[in-house]
Amino acid sequence: MSTIIQCRDLCKRFGSKTVLKQLSFELASGDVAALIGPNGAGKTTLFSILCGYALPDSGSVSLFGHKPGSSALFGKVAALPQDAQFDPAFSIAEQLDFYGRLQGLSPKAAQQETRRVLALVDLADQAQQKAAALSHGMRKRAAIAQAFIGAPQLILLDEPTAGLDPVNALQIRQLINRLSDGVSFMISSHNIFELEQLCNKVLYLEQGQLKQQTTAADDNAAQYLTLVLEQDNSAEVTAALSQLPGLISLGAEQKKQLVLCYNPQLNNDFDLAVLQCLAANGWRYRNLVKGQTLEQKLFSAN
Numbered sequence: 001m002s003t004i005i006q007c008r009d010l011c012k013r014f015g016s017k018t019v020l021k022q023l024s025f026e027l028a029s030g031d032v033a034a035l036i037g038p039n040g041a042g043k044t045t046l047f048s049i050l051c052g053y054a055l056p057d058s059g060s061v062s063l064f065g066h067k068p069g070s071s072a073l074f075g076k077v078a079a080l081p082q083d084a085q086f087d088p089a090f091s092i093a094e095q096l097d098f099y100g101r102l103q104g105l106s107p108k109a110a111q112q113e114t115r116r117v118l119a120l121v122d123l124a125d126q127a128q129q130k131a132a133a134l135s136h137g138m139r140k141r142a143a144i145a146q147a148f149i150g151a152p153q154l155i156l157l158d159e160p161t162a163g164l165d166p167v168n169a170l171q172i173r174q175l176i177n178r179l180s181d182g183v184s185f186m187i188s189s190h191n192i193f194e195l196e197q198l199c200n201k202v203l204y205l206e207q208g209q210l211k212q213q214t215t216a217a218d219d220n221a222a223q224y225l226t227l228v229l230e231q232d233n234s235a236e237v238t239a240a241l242s243q244l245p246g247l248i249s250l251g252a253e254q255k256k257q258l259v260l261c262y263n264p265q266l267n268n269d270f271d272l273a274v275l276q277c278l279a280a281n282g283w284r285y286r287n288l289v290k291g292q293t294l295e296q297k298l299f300s301a302n
């Protein structure tokens with residue numbers, strides 16, 4: 001897989017405030033990466049730099065080997081800014097046609113492309129509406145449609161589901177999932193849980209610093225089980241589970257919840273062994289799920 005985004009020691013200041021501090025990360029083709037962090041962490045600033053709207057103060061950044069904003073990236077990289085707006089005077093179709101024309105399409109090809117991307121986001125029937133006549137969710141979907149015009153290889157989406165109800169947010173995630181076979185994405189969000197299923201890579205930004213990077217590949221070396229017990233986990237339970245072959249670590253997340261990390265090469269039936277151990281001791285459990293939530297992955301080391 002080839003590298004599509006490369007950031008090295010990226011720094012950005014606004015006046016005396018350092019907003020991005022020594023950021024280094026890479027994205028490979030096919031990655032669907034989540035950029036997560038609290039308000040003011042620097043997500044939009046990073047997106048602005050990747051789009052070529054803002055310049056870093058130091059460090060290097062390249063997309064497909066080119067500087068952000070360079071003409072070589074024209075049509076290759078698309079972005080949905082956080083507060084994307086439509087002009088109230090024109091229909092959605094007219095504005096998407098215009099974006100298609102900006103990408104060099106003929107008027108006819110631009111119209112075809114508009115129809116294609118509006119169908120993708122389920123807005124074919126609203127093509128002739130003006131933005132004011134659409135709901136917030138529809139406007140967001142129309143803005144996402146704009147990012148799909150042409151054949152971009154990398155799409156940067158700044159909070160694509162912000163302000164959407166759960167059904168609309170789910171539709172957007174399903175759309176990204178459907179399209180992610182041929183396209184790489186970087187998606188910023190506050191919502192760890194919604195990106196959990198979607199992304200194979202997570203960048204966690206806090207106060208301008210990259211605090212964690214996790215990838216799906218990290219999950220292959222060690223496997224996790226999250227166990228929710230009926231009763232508070234006692235020293236007795238943890239002592240018994242600690243004896244199981246293949247166990248790497250055992251963490252008590254909450255009173256009744258344990259996260260077991262194990263090596264599947266040493267014990268491929270580890271989950272079965274956990275159940276047998278519980279049954280043999282008469283300990284009841286509510287839930288045993290494979291894997292570790294993204295929240296656990298991000299915050300367990302903090």
Ligand SMILES: Nc1ncnc2c1ncn2[C@@H]1O[C@H](COP(=O)(O)OP(=O)(O)OP(=O)(O)O)[C@@H](O)[C@H]1O
Pocket residue numbers: 014019037038039040041042043044045046
């Ligand atoms: N043009 C600017 N001038 C001065 N400070 C700025 C500017 N743009 C952003 N900042 C500051 O940079 C910091 C990071 O802002 P940024 O918008 O990148 O964060 P964010 O992670 O996208 O936040 P949110 O989740 O609230 O959108 C904030 O402290 C913000 O006030």
